[in-house]
Amino acid sequence: MIDWARLQGVYGPAQDVPALLKAAGTGADDAWSELWAQLWHQGNTCEAGIAALPALASLAQHTDRAVRHPAIELAGEIVGAALREGRPLEGTEELQRPLALLSAAADGWLSERPADYRTSFRAKLALDGFPVLSDALDDFVDFCVEVRCPGCSDKVGIVIGDFGCYSSIRDWDLGDVHPIPLRPAVPDDLLGIARRLHHAAVRDDQPRLAWGLRHVFGGAECGACGAIFSPASALETRRAAGGGAVHRVPE
Template sequence: MVDWTWAQMRDCRFDVDRVPELLERVETRNDPEAWKELGWRLVLEHDVVSPASFAALPRLVRLAPHSAQARGLAGQILERAAGPHGCDDLPANCTGAIAEFREVLDRHLRSRPADYLVSFRALLAVEEQYHWANTLEGFTDGILHVDCPHCGVGVTIAIGCFGCYAQVRDGGEEIRRELRPAVGEQLVGTGRWMHQITVRDGQEVLTGGIAHLFGKAECPCCAGVFNVADEYASANRPVMR
């Protein structure tokens, strides 16, 4: 029988009875099929979450120290906390679970796990850095698209194993300029925090990518210099509720 507190906690499939049963199955038996169904009931395609997603969060966090599935699913829910989900009061009611999840993730990241990027993105969501939690990749072959704030031309920003550069196409010719990674005191705010965490945990690829992301680019057309992260965030950051 479903506890009365779940009576109005619809999941992403508009059911109110399945999530409590599935949570019981993953808590008691670590049931793989239950984890699979729980995933698409709590986080739907197109970044949709539901009241049941946040209602399930405290129980997922309790499992998170020893469960990659719980860490990943809790992180996906929090990455979408700034979006439209029809349950604005529920994230505020999860402050204790979110604080606990922050500690779990910090300990886990220090162990340099195989799922480092997934957990790092979850930590960004915990810190309410929703934009970077949703867009940060591993910087192996990353491509960003921004407009030069000086001349308005579209600039491709590449950050990956094949190079770190700004590029524009002029007719049939590709013109590139090397990015200027931020170092030392040039890194401030969120970029500095992200960089410090990845340095602490020995994540060289992520560290280098973050330094370039929060560094400078020179527009190959007009030679104007701009901050990559600022221009990308201003063009892509979702409107907060």
């Protein structure tokens, strides 16, 4: 039994959260607004947010779209924030089933092709353990991130979009120096979560997203040392210093 009064929300004790969760189950917009305010704020979460994940997983199974959608979206933001903050979610036994239910619910929601598909896909990424990619994801028109090469630790720019798909060493004055084409993954070679995410994009008629994911989960070459690495894996190692578990993406 959770003692909510002893848990901290964003702005103080979380004793009101159970009542808000119950009201949110009726689709009440004001309850959802208050839950967002108490459990997540500007990319950060709290112990009450993590404690609310099992309840949000239950709400994510609701037949009413007005309940299911905000439950998935809020849970995605909470999980993403918690992983970036280094909170131990993935190894927590009592959260394994709720997280699995939330991931499945997000996949089901995506299969309905919601109008805000990209926002919902970002929630799916966070729930599947890719919170940094979730934050960085755009429409792959001008996707540009900087990662550390796992071989030499130099900074490597990763560009995916209308300006090209390449890795480069970035210079303040010269721009992208010695761009090297990315090596997009062959869909049949993708494994595990990467394969399922790509499959969802193809299934839901999101060709640009599927194309971008092939590059994110493919290979990049470091112009400094020649190491080949997965951009997605390198991107997620940003949160390793905080103690959070990191998915190792097959290369």
